[in-house]
Amino acid sequence: MSKLLIKAAPGKGRVAHVTPESAGWTYVGFDLHKLDEGQSASGTTGDKEVCLVFVTGKGRVVANGDDLGILGTRMSPFDGKPWSVYLPEGAEWSVAAETAVELAVCSAPGLGGGLPVRVISPDDLGQETRGKGTNTRYVTNILPENEPADSLLVVEVITPGGHTSSYPPHKHDQDNLPAESYLEETYYHRFHPPQGFGFQRVYTDDRSLDEAMAIEDGDVVMVPKGYHPCAACHGYDLYYLNVMAGPKRTWKFHNAAEHEWLMKA
Template identity: 35%
Template sequence: MTTTHHLPAGKAAAGPYAVDISPESAGWGHSSLRVLELPPGGWHSFDTGDSEWIVLPLAGSCTVAVEGKTFRLAGRRSVFTSVSDFVYVPRDAQVSLASRDGGRFALTGARCTRRLPARHQPASAVPVELRGTGNCSRQVNNFGAAGVFECDQLIAVEVITPGGNWSSFPPHKHDEHRPGEESELEEIYYFEIADHEGTPGLGYQRVSPSGHGQGTDVLAEVRDGDSVLIPDGWHGPSMAVPGHDMYYLNVMAGPGAERDWLICDHPDHGWIRGTWQGQPVDPRLPLYTAPEKS
């Protein structure tokens, strides 16, 4: 098993960031993730460089200033309480974040060529999808999904798995370019795990070799603030232990000309999808829905 692809909380910290994963540090070409923690009254500025970014509140609210515009993000109390609004910022720009009450903010990034305009997306425009049934049920907040929100290369979604459930199942991959069938995408998983009356939670993440690329092989116990890098391979399941809901943020990008999320199921496990039709979704889901449009 490789350990270089599992980054426990703190291992990927750098400078002002609790998590700082760049193409250079990951050893690949496209995907980035930063997690910024601001104290009350705190602020931070950064250059977007050759990448486009989405500023997504994980906990708290903030303002985002870019290109003479200031966007106010209402944010949320935590990833387990509500969908959040977010701001897209383009490459080759200077960005400033400020938070009156402090908070934790994800910066999801991808190297790109097109320069799209900065803009705010309200929480009411985020589609909330339920996937799977029974103990394979999970909730997906498709805030930055392909076909939902326009980016040049970046794809980003949130997944919430109730305690005791399996998600990212059946295992799937996207490490080859096969037109109309599979996209080539690097992926980052960033985890937050709900505690229980102050007791920390945990989960497990599996990545197995697909026979393409580096043959990534990971079986990791993941805890709050951990990240897993997936340059290739079958990824899944992501397992939430009973009593502790699991959240993960997926960040994806690749070299393809088309911004698509096309996956291939593991041939030994893809049959499970055929058992879902007509079966009930876990009644604990959705944990929440997007607010109605005002």
């Protein structure tokens, strides 16, 4: 199995866990908690900022002692936009599940921005359609670069069955602005129906990194560098939640030269 592929742990609680130390990089952290009704998850942000994303379900959120109420509306990541909470450095948080909950904890270094805790409602989120034909996919921007944060960029994407995504292949592994930014990235994958599968390739121009992976419901893929396209097999829609961070909070990517003609096709 690829060293970049993390299979979800069975059962409940924290079923996926990526830290900069475990990934061998500097910026991005990602946890996924699966909770039954009545269970809870909690944590402190320390020197990081965090974005809590309700992938599915409803839960009561408390941050720094303040009750933010019951957040979350969708019971499937394929049904509407998510509720999220931004937490700055030095914050304490807890989520008590009111239904079954799938909670993503996205983290990156805080930079002392002093931002407040804030609830990000579905009405706050912009959506866009990218691509054409069988490269069409649907993007929801949860924490884009035009919204306040220190390091984090968070987005989710729906790719219909039979379509490609993160395609034509692009990369963002050079700190070379304005042409390209360095961003580490995780993909959290879900499928509808859940027995579906797809494929993701992570590779560099010189092929010193070249990993092709079968992805299934609940898998996490780490992208330390290189191009990272994915494809959903016919009959199975693909959802993924992306977390990105690097030394500068901007998404500037470079398309693979040999495939860039597809942008004009």
